Amino acid sequence: MSVNKIKVTVNNKVFEEEIDSRLLLVDFIRENLGLTGTHVGCDTTNCGACTVLLDGKPVKSCTVFALQANGKSITTIEGLSHGKEMHPIQKAFLDKNGLQCGYCTAGMIMIAHWLIRKNPEATRDEIREAISGNLCRCTGYDSIVDSIQEASQNMIPEEEEDITAGQRGR
Amino acid sequence: MYPQSFEYVAPRTLKEAVEFLRKHEGEAKILAGGQSLIPILKMRFASFGYLVDIGGLQDLHYIKRDRDSIRIGSLARTSEIEESQDIRMNALMLAEAASQVADSQVRNMGTVGGNCVHGDPGNDLPSVMLALDAIYKVTGPSGTRDIPASEFYVDSYSTGLGEAEILTEIVIPVIQHGSGGAYIKQRRRAGDFSIAAVAAFVSINESGNCGVARLAVTSIGPINFRSKKAEEFLTGKKLSDQNIATAAQLLVDSVEPVADPYGSVEFKKEILRLVGIEALSKATDRALGV
Numbered sequence: 001m002s003v004n005k006i007k008v009t010v011n012n013k014v015f016e017e018e019i020d021s022r023l024l025l026v027d028f029i030r031e032n033l034g035l036t037g038t039h040v041g042c043d044t045t046n047c048g049a050c051t052v053l054l055d056g057k058p059v060k061s062c063t064v065f066a067l068q069a070n071g072k073s074i075t076t077i078e079g080l081s082h083g084k085e086m087h088p089i090q091k092a093f094l095d096k097n098g099l100q101c102g103y104c105t106a107g108m109i110m111i112a113h114w115l116i117r118k119n120p121e122a123t124r125d126e127i128r129e130a131i132s133g134n135l136c137r138c139t140g141y142d143s144i145v146d147s148i149q150e151a152s153q154n155m156i157p158e159e160e161e162d163i164t165a166g167q168r169g170r
Numbered sequence: 171m172y173p174q175s176f177e178y179v180a181p182r183t184l185k186e187a188v189e190f191l192r193k194h195e196g197e198a199k200i201l202a203g204g205q206s207l208i209p210i211l212k213m214r215f216a217s218f219g220y221l222v223d224i225g226g227l228q229d230l231h232y233i234k235r236d237r238d239s240i241r242i243g244s245l246a247r248t249s250e251i252e253e254s255q256d257i258r259m260n261a262l263m264l265a266e267a268a269s270q271v272a273d274s275q276v277r278n279m280g281t282v283g284g285n286c287v288h289g290d291p292g293n294d295l296p297s298v299m300l301a302l303d304a305i306y307k308v309t310g311p312s313g314t315r316d317i318p319a320s321e322f323y324v325d326s327y328s329t330g331l332g333e334a335e336i337l338t339e340i341v342i343p344v345i346q347h348g349s350g351g352a353y354i355k356q357r358r359r360a361g362d363f364s365i366a367a368v369a370a371f372v373s374i375n376e377s378g379n380c381g382v383a384r385l386a387v388t389s390i391g392p393i394n395f396r397s398k399k400a401e402e403f404l405t406g407k408k409l410s411d412q413n414i415a416t417a418a419q420l421l422v423d424s425v426e427p428v429a430d431p432y433g434s435v436e437f438k439k440e441i442l443r444l445v446g447i448e449a450l451s452k453a454t455d456r457a458l459g460v
Contacts, residue, residue, distance in 0.1 A: 002175060022174075045208075060279070067223065
């Protein structure tokens with residue numbers, strides 16, 4: 001085992017650890033930090049259940065070494081809600097039945113967060129294109145697209161910038 | 171799934187990276203975005219003693235526009251190519267291809283350099299680089315040299331890049347008025363590699379005929395390659411529907427696809443013919459400003 005130091009900001013908290021060089025980012029988040037909202041689905045870069053934001057942009061954390069995130073900022077699903085108050089995207093998924101089993105949901109919400117910041121007026125086709133790297137085997141996607149569209153009307157992108165910058169102070 | 175153990179190094183300068191690669195030739199592999207390499211390591215198709223993470227070399231992370239060319243640092247992300255206004259305005263086919271690579275997440279992490287040097291014939295950007303006659307600038311122990319994309323691809327996963335060399339920059343000429351390019355990709359499902367894809371570039375000469383034609387192919391055969399036969403046929407001719415169809419047929423006649431889960435030999439040939447026609451027609455329309 002080759003041990004290396006890593007320092008990352010996750011959901012606005014700084015973590016410093018010594019890790020094996022081959023530790024995957026998703027396992028660092030789940031096992032080392034105990035943030036199990038991010039899921040491992042396929043483990044082969046297909047399903048998107050492991051999607052997190054790396055410096056504000058969605059990546060598949062099963063296909064990133066934790067060390068590649070050294071010095072960077074990560075946002076996971078746990079970083080979106082305000083305590084027990086759900087984030088507007090989470091609320092929209094609840095209101096519009098955007099999930100059934102829920103396994104893909106964290107990944108869907110993270111990619112939706114990026115899409116809405118980038119393109120608050122995304123059309124249904126643009127939403128489908130954006131989530132093409134996220135698989136859902138329950139819903140047939142229609143209700144997920146509904147949820148993201150609903151969320152785009154309730155989320156204020158400017159208020160979200162500080163979440164992904166890792167500077168939210170609370 | 172986990173790769174075999176490796177030592178991780180993150181050099182702070184290009185020089186340091188090259189020096190490390192020289193010292194550990196044969197044992198070290200460059201890690202950029204990792205979107206091709208990490209799956210290969212995880213499936214244990216390959217393993218290396220050292221991974222040299224060049225992700226921190228910010229000097230290699232840029233997209234610049236000169237008068238006649240666009241210079242892309244090898245660490246520019248695929249998504250940055252897709253979104254760059256400079257590229258959309260001056261080399262649209264490259265943005266078009268970048269936007270069809272895998273999915274948003276992979277494009278945010280994967281680099282242009284990685285896509286081009288990996289040597290996977292299913293990768294999209296090498297075909298565009300061939301059609302645009304790009305130059306790859308590489309740095310190694312004995313300095314810097316230029317490799318034309320047209321001389322870069324040797325065999326699957328085998329390229330002109332030396333063991334201790336790093337691709338630093340890709341230079342592509344700006345697409346001039348009277349020229350046009352297009353990238354057409356056919357795939358079964360979102361995110362798949364293509365069954366076949368074609369990058370086409372054409373210019374119109376003073377007599378209204380084809381001045382230059384470059385036609386490069388993805389996913390058919392061991393490397394991304396140009397079809398000289400189809401290009402020679404088109405040069406000097408009118409870019410009519412009929413001539414485009416003949417060129418696409420010449421392209422198909424020059425390949426020997428292998429049957430695999432993406433399709434039978436006949437199916438792949440037919441898809442290639444159709445994407446060839448579409449790419450050439452779209453490139454022609456763009457050259458004519460239609």
